[in-house]
Amino acid sequence: MEFHLQNLRKLCRLCGGSNAIPADRQPVNKDKFSKDIQHALHINVSEDDGNVHPPFICGTCRIKLVRWKKKKTKKELCLETLTFHSHSLACKVCFTPAGNEKQDVIESVVKSAKACQFTVKVAKGKVICIQLNEDFRQVAKRVEIHVNGEWSVEVHGKSLTEGLLFETFPARLDTNACRQLLSFVDQYVVCVGNPGFESLCRARSIGGGLATFSNSKGGLSAYEEKSHFTFTTVRHVKCQLFVSATSNKCSVCRVYKRDLASMTSRDISETVTSTSIFTRNDRLSSKALQEKADNLQRERKSLKRKISSLTEEIQASISNTGEQLGNQMSDSFVLPR
Numbered sequence: 398m399e400f401h402l403q404n405l406r407k408l409c410r411l412c413g414g415s416n417a418i419p420a421d422r423q424p425v426n427k428d429k430f431s432k433d434i435q436h437a438l439h440i441n442v443s444e445d446d447g448n449v450h451p452p453f454i455c456g457t458c459r460i461k462l463v464r465w466k467k468k469k470t471k472k473e474l475c476l477e478t479l480t481f482h483s484h485s486l487a488c489k490v491c492f493t494p495a496g497n498e499k500q501d502v503i504e505s506v507v508k509s510a511k512a513c514q515f516t517v518k519v520a521k522g523k524v525i526c527i528q529l530n531e532d533f534r535q536v537a538k539r540v541e542i543h544v545n546g547e548w549s550v551e552v553h554g555k556s557l558t559e560g561l562l563f564e565t566f567p568a569r570l571d572t573n574a575c576r577q578l579l580s581f582v583d584q585y586v587v588c589v590g591n592p593g594f595e596s597l598c599r600a601r602s603i604g605g606g607l608a609t610f611s612n613s614k615g616g617l618s619a620y621e622e623k624s625h626f627t628f629t630t631v632r633h634v635k636c637q638l639f640v641s642a643t644s645n646k647c648s649v650c651r652v653y654k655r656d657l658a659s660m661t662s663r664d665i666s667e668t669v670t671s672t673s674i675f676t677r678n679d680r681l682s683s684k685a686l687q688e689k690a691d692n693l694q695r696e697r698k699s700l701k702r703k704i705s706s707l708t709e710e711i712q713a714s715i716s717n718t719g720e721q722l723g724n725q726m727s728d729s730f731v732l733p734r
Contacts, residue, residue: 401484402448408490409455410442413479424453433462437474449481502544502572509576513583515540526579530587537587540579546570548578552587552638562639585639588647590622590630591654593702597661598629610660619653631657651709658702 407415410427411434418424427434427442434440442450454462458476465474484490506524510517515526522545528538539551546569549558557563562585566578598608598621610631612618623629637647678686 401488401490404490405451406453408451409453409458409479410445410451411438411440411454411458411476411478413481414455414457418453419456425456425459427452427454430454430459430462433466437462437465438476438478439473440478446483449483451481505572506542506575506579509579510540513579515579515583528583538582540582542570542575542578546575548575550578550582555638557639560639562637584642586642586645588632588636588638588640588650589645590632590636590650591646591657592628592630594631594657594661595629597657597664598631600664610657619657651713655706658699658706661702662699 406424407418409415427445431442434442461474461476481490482488503519503524506526507517507519510524510526513526515528518525518527523541523543526540526542527536529535530537535553536551537553541549548566548570549556550563551557563578563581566574570578601608601610602621607623608621608631609617610619617634619631619633621629622632631650631653633649633653635649637649640647678689
């Protein structure tokens with residue numbers, strides 16, 4: 398609370414500006430202009446709460462009050478005032494830097510961002526930090542941090558600020574939390590989706606465009622994407638987008654890979670007509686033999702994908718649910734000779 402009260406003393410009671418205490422002169426107490434404030438702005442500062450409202454007004458507001466008082470025709474003073482609220486976890490008073498503190502916040506964020514290999518741009522009241530994709534043509538990660546501590550994170554143009562991944566970060570960050578956020582975003586990578594299904598995508602595309610995949614109810618379940626990578630990939634609509642550096646694919650896209658493999662197998666089955674892989678070679682023409690060889694090659698690739706997918710599932714299951722057995726227990730599983 399002491400920090401909150403210290404910040405209140407730096408703000409103007411009327412406009413909320415951060416220059417209420419000049420460095421070279423005494424601050425202007427609001428009580429000195431209480432009657433003028435009441436008549437000009439209909440604000441009764443005598444009823445102010447010391448824990449909520451600042452005690453001073455800035456020089457600019459003082460001059461406006463003096464000029465208003467000298468006018469013969471007393472119209473309401475044209476001054477945009479700030480409404481103050483009680484201290485809370487999201488208190489704007491505590492998270493609104495004043496004076497040179499804004500520059501200190503910006504410099505701290507810029508330093509942290511550059512240490513995490515972000516490209517930095519300082520805009521009005523905020524710092525924009527970005528990381529580009531592999532070919533440096535598209536923005537992969539974008540972090541915006543405002544001087545008042547507000548922040549946002551985007552991956553491939555989609556906001557992740559409200560996601561579970563960032564639920565431990567408060568709505569407003571201090572300089573230490575800003576550094577932690579940037580480091581956290583830097584350590585995570587963008588999910589690669591499911592590359593390697595170009596043939597399936599071309600079969601599903603319309604007019605040569607990017608392919609889309611529907612679910613059993615006709616809704617969109619996945620889409621082809623190639624603008625953010627040097628390769629084409631298929632991304633599920635519920636892709637988590639952000640994954641730890643130890644895994645390049647989220648759990649949603651990992652599971653959806655099986656569906657893509659099944660679709661590929663079905664497409665292959667539908668293209669096989671009279672040229673079955675079981676047809677005797679001596680009964681086939683040269684063209685039919687080539688078709689059979691192509692079918693065998695596609696079938697082999699399909700089986701490899703299935704084996705790879707099952708291997709990943711088994712390894713993940715062992716990693717998540719398996720338990721290390723002691724030597725004595727391990728020996729109990731060995732059959733006697």
